[in-house]
Amino acid sequence: MIDFSLCGLRRALDAGDIGSVELTQACLDRIEERNSELNAFLTVCGETALDEARRADAGRAGGGPLAGIPIAHKDIFCTRGVRTTAGSRILDNFVPPYDATVVERLAQAGALLIGKTNMDEFAMGSSNETSYAGPVRNPWNLSRSPGGSSGGSAAAVAAGLVPAATGTDTGGSVRQPAALCGLTGFRPSYGRVSRYGMIAFASSLDQAGSITRTAEDAAMLLDSMAGHDPRDSTSAERDGEDYSGPLQGLKGKALKGVRVGIVKEFMDEGLEARCRQVFLDNMETLRGLGAVVTEVSLPRLPLSVPVYYVVAPAECSSNLSRFDGVRFGLREAGADSLDELYTRTRRAGFGEEVRRRILVGGWVLSKGYFDAYYLQAQRVRRLLAADFTKAFETVDLLAGPTAPAPAFGIGEKIDDPIQMYLNDVYTIGASLAGIPAISIPAGTVDGLPVGLQLMGRPFAETDVLRAAHAYQLETDWHRLWPPGASAPVGEA
Amino acid sequence: MEFDVVIGLEIHVQLATRSKMFSGASTVFGASPNTQACLVDLGFPGTLPVANREAVAMAARFGLATGGEIARRSVFARKNYFYPDLPKGYQISQFELPIVSGGSVEVAVPGTPPRQIELTRAHLEEDAGKSLHDAMPNATGVDLNRAGAPLLEIVTEPQLRSPEEASACMRGIHQLVTWIGISDGAMQEGSLRCDANISLRKPGDAELGTRTEIKNLNSFRFVERALHSEILRQADVLRQGGTIAQETRLYDSGLDTTRPMRDKEQANDYRYFPDPDLPPLALEPGFLEDLRGTLPELPQERRARFRSDYGLPAEDARRLCESRAAADYFEAAGKACGDMQLAARWTSGELAAALNRDGLDIADSRVSAGDLGVLLSRLRDGSLSGKLGKEVFQAMWAGEGSADDIIKERGLRQISDAGALEGVIDEVMAEHAEQVRQYREGNTRVFGFLVGQVMRATRGQANPQIVNELLRKRL
Numbered sequence: 001m002i003d004f005s006l007c008g009l010r011r012a013l014d015a016g017d018i019g020s021v022e023l024t025q026a027c028l029d030r031i032e033e034r035n036s037e038l039n040a041f042l043t044v045c046g047e048t049a050l051d052e053a054r055r056a057d058a059g060r061a062g063g064g065p066l067a068g069i070p071i072a073h074k075d076i077f078c079t080r081g082v083r084t085t086a087g088s089r090i091l092d093n094f095v096p097p098y099d100a101t102v103v104e105r106l107a108q109a110g111a112l113l114i115g116k117t118n119m120d121e122f123a124m125g126s127s128n129e130t131s132y133a134g135p136v137r138n139p140w141n142l143s144r145s146p147g148g149s150s151g152g153s154a155a156a157v158a159a160g161l162v163p164a165a166t167g168t169d170t171g172g173s174v175r176q177p178a179a180l181c182g183l184t185g186f187r188p189s190y191g192r193v194s195r196y197g198m199i200a201f202a203s204s205l206d207q208a209g210s211i212t213r214t215a216e217d218a219a220m221l222l223d224s225m226a227g228h229d230p231r232d233s234t235s236a237e238r239d240g241e242d243y244s245g246p247l248q249g250l251k252g253k254a255l256k257g258v259r260v261g262i263v264k265e266f267m268d269e270g271l272e273a274r275c276r277q278v279f280l281d282n283m284e285t286l287r288g289l290g291a292v293v294t295e296v297s298l299p300r301l302p303l304s305v306p307v308y309y310v311v312a313p314a315e316c317s318s319n320l321s322r323f324d325g326v327r328f329g330l331r332e333a334g335a336d337s338l339d340e341l342y343t344r345t346r347r348a349g350f351g352e353e354v355r356r357r358i359l360v361g362g363w364v365l366s367k368g369y370f371d372a373y374y375l376q377a378q379r380v381r382r383l384l385a386a387d388f389t390k391a392f393e394t395v396d397l398l399a400g401p402t403a404p405a406p407a408f409g410i411g412e413k414i415d416d417p418i419q420m421y422l423n424d425v426y427t428i429g430a431s432l433a434g435i436p437a438i439s440i441p442a443g444t445v446d447g448l449p450v451g452l453q454l455m456g457r458p459f460a461e462t463d464v465l466r467a468a469h470a471y472q473l474e475t476d477w478h479r480l481w482p483p484g485a486s487a488p489v490g491e492a
Numbered sequence: 493m494e495f496d497v498v499i500g501l502e503i504h505v506q507l508a509t510r511s512k513m514f515s516g517a518s519t520v521f522g523a524s525p526n527t528q529a530c531l532v533d534l535g536f537p538g539t540l541p542v543a544n545r546e547a548v549a550m551a552a553r554f555g556l557a558t559g560g561e562i563a564r565r566s567v568f569a570r571k572n573y574f575y576p577d578l579p580k581g582y583q584i585s586q587f588e589l590p591i592v593s594g595g596s597v598e599v600a601v602p603g604t605p606p607r608q609i610e611l612t613r614a615h616l617e618e619d620a621g622k623s624l625h626d627a628m629p630n631a632t633g634v635d636l637n638r639a640g641a642p643l644l645e646i647v648t649e650p651q652l653r654s655p656e657e658a659s660a661c662m663r664g665i666h667q668l669v670t671w672i673g674i675s676d677g678a679m680q681e682g683s684l685r686c687d688a689n690i691s692l693r694k695p696g697d698a699e700l701g702t703r704t705e706i707k708n709l710n711s712f713r714f715v716e717r718a719l720h721s722e723i724l725r726q727a728d729v730l731r732q733g734g735t736i737a738q739e740t741r742l743y744d745s746g747l748d749t750t751r752p753m754r755d756k757e758q759a760n761d762y763r764y765f766p767d768p769d770l771p772p773l774a775l776e777p778g779f780l781e782d783l784r785g786t787l788p789e790l791p792q793e794r795r796a797r798f799r800s801d802y803g804l805p806a807e808d809a810r811r812l813c814e815s816r817a818a819a820d821y822f823e824a825a826g827k828a829c830g831d832m833q834l835a836a837r838w839t840s841g842e843l844a845a846a847l848n849r850d851g852l853d854i855a856d857s858r859v860s861a862g863d864l865g866v867l868l869s870r871l872r873d874g875s876l877s878g879k880l881g882k883e884v885f886q887a888m889w890a891g892e893g894s895a896d897d898i899i900k901e902r903g904l905r906q907i908s909d910a911g912a913l914e915g916v917i918d919e920v921m922a923e924h925a926e927q928v929r930q931y932r933e934g935n936t937r938v939f940g941f942l943v944g945q946v947m948r949a950t951r952g953q954a955n956p957q958i959v960n961e962l963l964r965k966r967l
Contacts, residue, residue, distance in 0.1 A: 084537075086537070096537070097536075098531060100538055196539070197538040199537040200538070202768075203768035203769050231542060232540050233540065233542050233543065233771055234540075234768075317572075317763075318570050318581070318582050321574065321580060321582055322535040322537070322579060323537075324574060324581060326579075326634065327534055327535065327536075327579060338576065365572070367761045370763075370765070
């Protein structure tokens with residue numbers, strides 16, 4: 001019996017129960033079979049993945065914790081020689097000449113790149129509907145959104161197309177789709193993983209993360225992804241740690257004495273009633289594991305959405321200026337002047353949501369508005385981070401739901417930006433504070449998965465992963481497959 | 493003067509780092525277009541800037557040299573605008589918190605006493621690339637070799653009072669940045685460029701007049717000429733009762749006039765904000781102290797020392813301190829011969845003339861300071877006459893060998909031996925009995941003639957002083 005998780009596949013590959021070629025081919029077959037309806041992959045690297053799998057099977061690929069295991073990268077990570085679009089028409093023809101640090105490090109650990117996953121355009125969205133390549137569908141219900149912006153990664157893992165995928169999380173883009181697809185989505189501390197080669201949306205918030213079946217798998221990926229990168233000045237000057245090690249041998253009352261704070265501000269009327277019940281049940285489970293669960297307040301947390309929607313657009317308006325049709329990407333023909341080249345290219349290349357955020361960002365940075373919006377938002381951001389620091393004086397972890405409701409329908413919110421933005425209400429706080437946060441499968445409502453979010457102190461990834469792992473040792477939510485789906489190898 | 497002139501400068505100095513401000517690409521000048529631009533310089537998606545420590549140290553050096561305040565924590569900001577030579581659509585610069593605030597430089601217009609001009613600030617930024625309008629028919633090319641080159645932008649207070657003072661200020665900055673080794677100062681390669689802000693006002697007015705900014709002045713001469721032409725223009729407008737529009741102008745050296753830049757080229761709202769890709773630039777404790785220890789004696793200090801220690805006149809001290817290489821040369825030559833005044837005369841006389849003639853920098857002098865020192869020693873110890881010294885120098889310059897070799901080979905050693913000279917004097921007196929007679933009858937004017945004959949007979953080698961003494965005795 002093969003467990004279709006990274007850890008399970010590692011054991012199976014090491015034991016010779018399966019070969020890398022067999023595994024990779026099974027994933028490719030599953031992609032072939034399902035991708036036309038899910039739209040999870042934008043690019044599939046079948047030939048190169050199989051070549052690498054053959055090398056791995058022949059023992060010529062060098063060891064490494066991920067040797068022989070296929071994974072997918074969100075299409076925001078630059079991959080040398082493999083088209084990287086960030087879900088945007090403006091990069092439809094862009095083939096990077098270099099690998100992102102995350103891509104490089106996972107390849108060094110032996111992972112095979114099987115393809116690039118769909119995403120909201122430049123990671124701006126919470127439903128994967130802003131992608132130039134069209135929406136991704138949720139394997140749990142094809143009429144529903146998988147969440148976003150790492151929706152392609154989440155759908156691909158949820159449907160068993162691939163055992164794990166990378167994602168990026170700016171305001172919740174790893175955690176929310178993981179929650180909506182019944183998976184484990186982990187956002188490490190800001191600076192823990194290099195941003196080099198990750199196409200920037202909002203530099204002070206963007207953080208690479210993972211979408212996996214389990215917390216153990218998240219730890220396994222982080223073992224390889226984390227660590228200082230001299231090419232990223234904002235990457236923390238600390239070595240990566242052994243994240244998998246501390247998860248070994250947890251049992252019984254694994255969370256004995258761990259203080260968990262329920263974020264009071266999350267328990268508001270915006271939280272769907274049955275999701276609230278799921279969350280309260282989750283707290284009982286944690287108590288059962290020995291955790292001391294109390295309620296804490298982060299008074300400025302309600303300001304996180306407005307703060308985020310000033311800071312992120314401001315940074316994005318500047319980050320996206322380089323897409324001008326001059327050096328790479330789309331260049332719209334027929335321009336008679338420089339200004340026309342810019343406007344035609346950018347109008348044709350960017351979708352509506354991206355244009356909206358560029359406009360908002362340009363506006364909050366402009367003369368006369370800068371102090372009232374941008375500076376004020378930065379001030380509130382600092383206060384908010386201070387709320388988190390204060391809360392962590394009395395608790396070790398903060399807990400809340402990941403999203404206010406289970407997966408919503410495709411088309412349901414896309415015309416109402418505010419409703420869409422409010423979907424990030426529980427995830428943005430950790431993003432603004434730069435702290436590690438995980439979403440783990442924690443129940444279902446109407447047959448759709450619901451996530452539990454746990455947040456830790458800055459750089460205390462291990463605290464978060466241990467708690468998530470302990471929870472997963474006790475529960476089976478992470479073992480559920482969407483109706484009619486199963487792993488392409490093993491567990492069926 | 494009908495109007496008072498008020499000028500402030502923004503001087504861009506390219507720092508002499510090996511790699512660019514935020515990338516590892518080389519900064520060497522003159523490579524083929526786009527061969528010295530890496531993915532970071534090209535603004536490729538996903539790439540990130542990393543601040544160049546060498547450039548930071550150079551900026552701090554400038555701050556130390558000008559007595560400015562060096563911020564322990566400064567902030568890189570993005571200046572946002574679209575232009576094809578600006579790959580990211582923003583320039584990384586410093587805005588609210590520059591690395592250096594305040595300080596001053598000494599500015600001296602030749603023939604007037606030096607003045608201290610205060611500096612507002614100096615900040616680090618990256619250069620843009622270059623648009624090539626003539627490289628291709630019907631298309632504009634972009635060369636990004638220069639994109640990302642490290643610049644220090646030095647902003648003066650509006651304290652300069654004339655175009656001459658403005659160009660002297662630019663020269664002063666040029667001298668300083670090359671002196672402290674933070675720039676090669678190569679004007680023809682654009683290593684030092686300047687924007688000038690200028691306004692006029694009636695004498696006695698407290699308020700400054702409306703200013704215009706003249707962009708991209710890349711030589712000392714152009715700064716002066718552009719400002720002269722702009723003063724005439726502004727004065728004309730004001731005299732006719734008009735008002736000056738606050739605008740950016742360009743200098744056309746062919747027409748010797750300034751013209752406003754097109755509206756499109758004018759400053760828009762740059763939407764500055766702190767660059768989230770770069771944490772605030774924090775200087776480690778001890779960094780400045782270490783740096784201070786490596787700072788050379790500065791031009792002002794050195795000029796003062798030359799005057800007080802060596803008794804040099806102000807003008808000589810100034811000339812010898814035009815560059816650090818010249819000052820070093822002079823001091824080395826002086827120490828080698830033991831006579832600073834003699835070394836000063838020769839460094840700014842014969843040597844300067846020879847360098848000038850061959851268009852050489854003192855660093856490339858064909859005669860080293862040590863070698864010149866040996867030559868000057870020979871003048872001092874009397875083994876070479878001053879006149880022959882020049883001949884020997886020219887031979888050294890032509891590469892014929894050391895002073896001693898040339899003196900020996902050409903037989904130029906000065907004859908100071910009385911015994912040897914007496915014989916010659918006897919011969920001369922015998923040959924020119926008529927002049928000897930005239931002298932003895934009281935016509936002392938012929939004395940010089942007789943000395944000349946002795947010198948001639950010895951092919952200039954006779955020590956004139958001793959010849960004088962001996963001749964006088966014999967007459």
